[in-house]
Amino acid sequence: MQTMDIDKDTYANKPRKKDYIAVTFSANFQWWKRPSGVAAVCLGLLCVLLLAGIIGLSVYYNRIIGHYYSAERFHTSSLNNLTKERDQLKTSYNTLTKERDELQTRYNTLTKERDQLQTSYTTPTKERDQLKTSYKTLTKERDQLQTRHNTLTKESDQLQNRYNNLTKKRDQLQTRYNNLTKEGDQLQTSYNTLTKERDQLQTSYNNQTKERNQLQTRYNTLTKEKDQLQTSSNTLTKERDQLQTSSNTLTKERDQLQTSYHTLTKERDQLQTSYNTLTEERDQQQTSYNTLTKERDQLQTSYNTLTKEKDQLQTSYNTLTKERDQLQTSSNTLTKERDQLQTSYHTLTKERDQLQTSYNTLTKERDQLQTSYNTLTKEKDQLQTSYNTLTKERDQLQTSSNTLTKERDQLQTSYHTLTKERDQLQTSYNTLTKERDQLQTSYNTLTKERDQQQTSYNTLTKERDQLQTSYNTLTKEKDQLQTSYNTLTKERDQLQTSYHTLTKEKDQLQTSYNTLTKERDQLQTSYNTLTKERDHLKEELNKQSGGWKKFKSSWYYLSTEKKSWTESRQDCLKRGAHLVIINSKEEQEFIHEWSGCLDIYLGFHDTNTEGVWEWINDGALGQSSAPGTTYWRDGEPNDAHQGEDCAHISKKVSDPLKSWNDVPCTTTSHWMCEKTPSTL
Structure with missing residues (x-):
């Protein structure tokens, strides 16, 4: 386009041929009257005609060229105007697109805020409803605990009265039981001393019987050896007289053994009587053992009932601990969900910031590419105009004007659509801001209601916990009084049974004491007789064994x-x-x-x-x-x-x-x- 401007200036500075011819004709007009000038005039006329034709042609061509240049100037000016309008529309289009994008982003952010406020609104409403339900349940629990508290106080008073009566009865029975235990201990000590003496006498008696049996076996073996020696003495004539004397001694020993046999039969009868007395004592001990087993079975049944009650209380305690643990786990899950939502919110904000930065960088890159694209298109157009002919430039300018008009129309329509979209986005933005403000106010009101409900809930939970603690203390007191009452009743029954058993044991110990004294005397006499027999048999054995x-x-x-x-x-x-x-x-x-x-x-x-x-x-x-x-x-x-x-x-x-x-x-x-x- 700059080359075209330079060419027009060069054409404008050149002098025209018509003006040049007129000057020359006026200068030479005086000599045509000369005779030799006719030919010159003719020639001049011919030249004039030629010049006129040339001038006409030049004028025609000048008109054509001027029209062409004027058209070209018009096209260039219109092209420049259209390019300016296109650029203005482009800039306005870009500004509108930026505004639209900004409004779109603001619209998206507002929709997100609206959704967040909607979710935050729904959560306080749910919390409010939950707090209302929990408030109602807590009031019911408080009333129930109050009624149970009153009933437990009445029961505790009744149990306290019964407990006092039982303590008095227990003290009376305890004194009687202590007196009987003292008597029983005295009889038990005397019984134990007698049993020890009897056992000592029995062991000594058994030892004496074993020694007597050993001596008897040794005596029998000696008699066998004596018989063998008697048979061997028959072979020897010299030892016959000695065997005769030994046979006489054996007859004497036989008589002695006969007497010892009679004494042993008497001792056997005495031992039989002592055995019978011992069997009677065993039967008495068996009866006492049976009574003790019955008492043990009764105590075992009471122990089993107590273990069952303990197991029931343990199960109830376990259920309460499970409920507490479930509530704790639900509270922990809610806190975890809240923390997860908070973290997701932070991550979304970070992602939004990252997208915003990436969007800004992309817009900058797009603008840079647009400028580079524009420069490249300008260079391409300049090279294309300088390279092509004027006709091609005209056609190109015509086509460019047509395209620019189309682009202008398209940009105009897009401008109108963008203005409409901007207005719509502006209205939607205004509506969203209003909705956001309304939701914000409703959210604030709900948070206030939630806080109020939370405070009321906390007060109710405190009252519930206080009532629960008082209820637990009363139940513990009731259980303690119940257990003490049961223990007192059991102690009373045990003392009653122990009183009866002690009286029976005292009578049995008295009888066993009498029988043991008799047995001790009998065993003492049998022991004395056995020691005498043992000493006698030892003397005889030593005489016959010979070392x-x-x-x-x-x-x-x-x-x-x-x-x-x-x-x-x-x-x-x-x-x-x-x-x-x-x-x-x-x-x-x-x-x-x-x-x-x-x-x-x-x-x-x-x-x-x-x-x-x-x-x-x-x-x-x-x-x-x-x-x-x-x-x-x-x-x-x-x-x-x-x-x-x-x-x-x-x-x-x-x-x-x-x-x-x-x-x-x-x-x-x-x-x-x-x-x-x-x-x-």
Whole structure:
């Protein structure tokens, strides 16, 4: 467009050809009268005609060019006007779009605020309704608790009166019970002393009977040995006279045993009578035991009832705790929901701010792109106008004018639509502001009502809690009085039953005391007779045993002199026995204890094969399980002096299970003989 303006200026500054010809013609007009000037005039006329034609053509072309340039100027001016109008409409359009967008955003924010206020309005209304319902329920609960409080006070007074009466009765029964317990304790102590004396006498009696039986068995074994000796004396003529004398002594002993048999029969009869008295005492104890079991069953039933009541109270307590926990959980869930809504509100506000910032950045970028787009379109138009011909420029200007008119019309219509939308948005904005203000006022009123309801609710909850605490205290007092009443009734019944049982026990103890004194006297007499018989049998046994001692089923003889191992073995064979063979731990301990401080030979040796120890009547050690256990001292047998082939029990060590030692068989020592049932 700037190049076109420059060309028009150049055309405007040039002088026209018509003016130039007129000047030249006026200057040369004087010489046409000359004779030679006719041809010149003709030529001049021809030139004039030519010039006229040229001028006409030039005028025609000047008109055409002027019309073209005027049209071009008109088109350029109209184009400029249209571009200005387009730009103005564009700016107005942009401003309207901005206003529309702002109004749209304000409209959206107002709708959000309206929705928020609507939700906030609905929540206080719900809270108000809930507070009203809770207020009604609390008033009902307060009235119910008041009535229950009154009834409980009446019941507590009645229970207090009954409790006082029962305490008086309990004190009276307690004094009677204490007197009876003192009498019962005195009788119990006397009964216990008598039972101890009876038990001591019984144990001593049992010990004496055991000793008598042992002596009797030993006496029987001696009589068997005596019979065996009697049979062996028949083979020997020299011992016949001795056996005759022994038979005479045996007849005397038979007479003595006959007398002892009669005394034992008398003692058996006495023991039978004592046994009968003991059975009677057992029956009395059985009856007392039965009464105690009945009392225990009664106490068990009362205990079961109390446990049931405790379980019922426990279940009611558990239900109350569950209700409290449910209310607590509901309160916690409501607080959590409130916090979640608060957090969501904050997140939405943050998102709104972020969207606002992004929107602003996008609008700035759009404006920058629009300006760059405009500059590029201008450059494109300039290059297009400079490159194309004037005709193309005219056509382009015509088309651009048409397009600009269309754009102007479109922008005009869009401008009108935007103005309408702006007005509508303005009206909706005003309505929303009014609704927001109305909702705000209603919200404020509802918050005030909610606060009032909340205060009333809090006061009612306080009253309810106070009544609940008073109710709980009264129920506790009632339960305590009820339990104390029940305990007093039970104590009264127990004291009554214990009074009757103590009287019965006193009578039973008196009778048992009398029977025990009789039994004690009888047992004392039987004990004295048994001690006399035991002493007599011991004397006879010592006379006949000749130094032998019994352990389990074997008899043992401990020498009073010292001999070598072979001599000791021969001595045992002469006595019808053998050197002792130890088969158990108990036998080892018995021999070690009886030998005292003496070293004694055992029937254990390795004279046949060095290092292979064996018993005198058995094979190598280890062939049978019983004699396989040995009790050597630490480091023994060691054959220290060469030829230590015989074993004996050494008293140099105190441990009976580590007391064997190997010595030379020629060493003199005490020995021990053993008679087993097979050798008797």
